[in-house]
Amino acid sequence: MDNLGLIGMASIVTAGLTITIGSIAPALGEGKALAQALTAIAQQPDQAKDITRTLFVGMALVESTAIYCFVITLILIFANPFWAYFVEKAAG
Amino acid sequence: MDNLGLIGMASIVTAGLTITIGSIAPALGEGKALAQALTAIAQQPDQAKDITRTLFVGMALVESTAIYCFVITLILIFANPFWAYFVEKAAG
Amino acid sequence: MDNLGLIGMASIVTAGLTITIGSIAPALGEGKALAQALTAIAQQPDQAKDITRTLFVGMALVESTAIYCFVITLILIFANPFWAYFVEKAAG
DSSP states (O other): OOHHHHHHHHHHHHHHHHHHHHTHHHHHHHHHHHHHHHHHHHHOGGGHHHHHHHHHHHHHHHHHHHHHHHHHHHHHHHSOHHHHHHHHHHHO | OOHHHHHHHHHHHHHHHHHHHHTHHHHHHHHHHHHHHHHHHHHOGGGHHHHHHHHHHHHHHHHHHHHHHHHHHHHHHHSOHHHHHHHHHHHO | OOHHHHHHHHHHHHHHHHHHHHTHHHHHHHHHHHHHHHHHHHHOGGGHHHHHHHHHHHHHHHHHHHHHHHHHHHHHHHSOHHHHHHHHHHHO
């Protein structure tokens, strides 16, 4: 097990953990907001349009935290500078 | 156990953990939203159409976090650049 | 213990854990939604048809997260590219 193997293994494991743990909170948060929005529509049907619009703009913001994790995961897999360095060094 | 074995093992274990833990929160969040939607329909049957539409658009957003994990899992199994590098190195 | 044994062991353990832990949350989420659906039908019997339809479409969405785990498990067992590589290498 040399540097290349170590860096590769760490990248794989971290990539998986990043998107995994990173998606827990957004999913729970969005689920909670969605549930509350439906209760609000039932309570105040005249405001359904307003509630729905606020819900989706808000969910997009919550979703952004999941997207950050997704981007970092893709960077770790496909554009990892540490990996690139050791590959270059191993090549010559 | 060389680099290839190590990378392969890490990929398999990480792939499994990613989709496993990554599906917990979306499932719980969607379940909660769905339960609330049914209560909302029972409270305000006239708004059933509005509530259902909001529910399914919202659930699609929550589902997206599970899909991120699924995509990363498939990448780790079938398009793993670290694995590809070591296979190529082992081949020649 | 060489690479083949290691990869085989990791695949088996991960396959089991994936479907096991991956089915916890969908089952809980669907159970919660179903329980709420029954309460909702009891509250508003006239809407039973609407509630049931929403319930089953929603449960299908929640079920999809369990299906992701199932697919990954089957891939790890029957179409594992890491295992295929080492088997081929051991063959010649």
